[in-house]
Amino acid sequence: ARELLLTGDLLGAAEAKQLGAIGNVVPAAELDAKVDSFVQKLRHGAGKAIRWTKAGYTIPLRQLAHGHMDAGTAYECLTNMTKDH
Numbered sequence: 001a002r003e004l005l006l007t008g009d010l011l012g013a014a015e016a017k018q019l020g021a022i023g024n025v026v027p028a029a030e031l032d033a034k035v036d037s038f039v040q041k042l043r044h045g046a047g048k049a050i051r052w053t054k055a056g057y058t059i060p061l062r063q064l065a066h067g068h069m070d071a072g073t074a075y076e077c078l079t080n081m082t083k084d085h
Contacts, residue, residue, distance in 0.1 A: 004011060013025045026034045042050060079085040 016022045017025045024034060
């Protein structure tokens with residue numbers, strides 16, 4: 001991840017899947033069907049279990065984001081004023 005952040009290299013779908021950054025890779029023609037299938041699983045799943053599982057695993061992510069958000073935003077704003085952006 002650090003290499004990608006520092007170099008700005010783009011990541012193709014297959015490589016992102018291999019790295020575990022995304023869960024699925026499908027041809028564009030199959031995308032809507034894949035999304036619909038996933039949505040149906042969530043809609044008909046155990047609502048409270050899904051909701052509370054999501055809430056539980058996002059707590060550390062939110063804590064980490066809050067700790068870095070101000071500095072990250074400030075640095076991003078600084079790059080907006082340079083040719084590097």
